[in-house]
Amino acid sequence: MGELANQIVQGVLVGGLYAMYAMGLSLSVGVMRFVNIAHGDLIVLFSFLILALIHATGIGALPATLMTLPIAFVGGYFLQRFLLQRVLGQGVLPIILVTFGLSIIIQNGLLGTFGADTRRVSGGGFETATLRIGGGINIGVLPLTIFIVAILMVLALDWLLYRTRLGARIRAVSDDPATANLVGLPSARVYATAMGIVGVTIAISAGFMSIWTNFDPTAGPSRLLIAFEAVVLGGLGSLWGTLVGGIILGVAQALGAQIDVSWQLLAGHIVFLVIFLARPEGLFPKY
Amino acid sequence: MDALLDITDLSVSYGPFHALGPVSLTVGAGEIVSIIGANGAGKSSLMKAIVGQAGRSEGKIVFEGEDITARTTAQIARAGIALVPEGRRLFPSLTVEENLRIGWEVGRQGAFGFDEIYALFPALAERRTLHVRHLSGGQQQMVALGRGLLANPKLLLCDEISLGLAPVVIADLYRIIPEIRDRGIGIVIVEQDITRSLAVADRFYCLLEGRVNLSGRPTNTNRDEVARHYFGM
Numbered sequence A: 001m002g003e004l005a006n007q008i009v010q011g012v013l014v015g016g017l018y019a020m021y022a023m024g025l026s027l028s029v030g031v032m033r034f035v036n037i038a039h040g041d042l043i044v045l046f047s048f049l050i051l052a053l054i055h056a057t058g059i060g061a062l063p064a065t066l067m068t069l070p071i072a073f074v075g076g077y078f079l080q081r082f083l084l085q086r087v088l089g090q091g092v093l094p095i096i097l098v099t100f101g102l103s104i105i106i107q108n109g110l111l112g113t114f115g116a117d118t119r120r121v122s123g124g125g126f127e128t129a130t131l132r133i134g135g136g137i138n139i140g141v142l143p144l145t146i147f148i149v150a151i152l153m154v155l156a157l158d159w160l161l162y163r164t165r166l167g168a169r170i171r172a173v174s175d176d177p178a179t180a181n182l183v184g185l186p187s188a189r190v191y192a193t194a195m196g197i198v199g200v201t202i203a204i205s206a207g208f209m210s211i212w213t214n215f216d217p218t219a220g221p222s223r224l225l226i227a228f229e230a231v232v233l234g235g236l237g238s239l240w241g242t243l244v245g246g247i248i249l250g251v252a253q254a255l256g257a258q259i260d261v262s263w264q265l266l267a268g269h270i271v272f273l274v275i276f277l278a279r280p281e282g283l284f285p286k287y
Numbered sequence B: 001m002d003a004l005l006d007i008t009d010l011s012v013s014y015g016p017f018h019a020l021g022p023v024s025l026t027v028g029a030g031e032i033v034s035i036i037g038a039n040g041a042g043k044s045s046l047m048k049a050i051v052g053q054a055g056r057s058e059g060k061i062v063f064e065g066e067d068i069t070a071r072t073t074a075q076i077a078r079a080g081i082a083l084v085p086e087g088r089r090l091f092p093s094l095t096v097e098e099n100l101r102i103g104w105e106v107g108r109q110g111a112f113g114f115d116e117i118y119a120l121f122p123a124l125a126e127r128r129t130l131h132v133r134h135l136s137g138g139q140q141q142m143v144a145l146g147r148g149l150l151a152n153p154k155l156l157l158c159d160e161i162s163l164g165l166a167p168v169v170i171a172d173l174y175r176i177i178p179e180i181r182d183r184g185i186g187i188v189i190v191e192q193d194i195t196r197s198l199a200v201a202d203r204f205y206c207l208l209e210g211r212v213n214l215s216g217r218p219t220n221t222n223r224d225e226v227a228r229h230y231f232g233m
């Protein structure tokens, strides 16, 4: 009994990391209405960037991650402005092809630069610390931190989108880009800013991922799949839904692993499919 | 006196289909110009072409002495032309106040601020935190007009603002038009309803199948003549 409760708690915490992967995707799907196939690869790219920064300067994982945040914002801004924006509004296929191409470029670029080895970033002991809370449940300090940061990210993004002027502009452009232009809002620049914010969420999740899990240049697509499932489960456009979606996947995997280790990933996908068939619009749809 | 807006030989086509033109027209500062015409005459195409949102357009559009033909829609808006589009086109996920604020933020400084708009449309003041989808059609049209006015344009283009509204609501909206003109703003009113728009207009143009077939001052023009040109008889 205690073991089962423990597994569920661990699953919930893993769900926090999944939600973090998914948050940027949730924003780009909900606001700009496209799926970035390179989303997972961008997370892996930033993990390598953090790794390289640590090796080059000897600083810790936290300052290295913080240093990548402005790079991620600017990178997201220009990626949208000069590449993705050109193919938006031309149907679903061009944007998928462009981001798919981007995914391949990132993977091969990383392979060429860093090799195929599996990497991990040291969190300086942080990643092994645990809290014993009785009843056979141990909570890792790192997973708990990730979970709390994931909640803070939802709160921050929710505030940004629904309580600030920038958020109103982003929603206006998302509603109707042509009318946004008509009232003088340059929709391309507003979208670019939104993608900059997506970039920041990517860098934050890259920082935590690089400490908690192993990664290699081809690790992106599996992150994309998890993120995509969390977004669809939660309902398009709902950030809280995305968090719940991530938690459901995390718990499903933890329980699946109880049956057999090989069931871990499969259980997550099966739960996704079952819920998707029952509720294609997701649990908390905004649209 | 130079006109505020001076359009020369403007035409619009959608693929092989020729929707408008060539037409030439002018609008002065502090002048109300009415564009009338039946369904499909090309009125909305004319409005969209002015703000750079028509399919493919040719010709020359000069605003305040500057050629704006090649500018982007957002640049034209910031130069001082506000279009209140056909069908209102509000932002559905924004509240009344957020919709208005978008117009105000990107617009210019001028006579219209939130206080003026809420004084003109008290119904909006009570509903400022509501999402626009919860408003009646008339109130939505007030938001669309308010959003345009808050940009403090020098030229206001209104495309069928009375469409689908009750007569009392229309009268309410049209009561405001001369007040706006008296602040020196040029106004273009597009309507299918001849009586209503000619009653407030200083000048008018009648469109038939994309061409101006009659223009002048409502006071000097016989109503039967207008009706005949409107229907192309």
Ligand SMILES: Nc1ncnc2c1ncn2[C@@H]1O[C@H](COP(=O)(O)OP(=O)(O)OP(=O)(O)O)[C@@H](O)[C@H]1O
Pocket: B014, B017, B019, B037, B038, B039, B040, B041, B042, B043, B044, B045, B046, B055, B086, B192
């Ligand atoms: N995007 C478009 N693509 C193709 N044809 C169009 C398009 N927009 C308008 N048209 C056509 O161009 C012609 C003029 O349309 P427009 O909307 O300018 O007319 P209108 O005078 O505003 O009509 P209404 O009174 O119905 O609003 C019509 O025949 C219409 O079918």
Ligand SMILES: [Mg+2]
Pocket: B043, B044, B045, B086, B159, B160
């Ligand atoms: Mg029209």
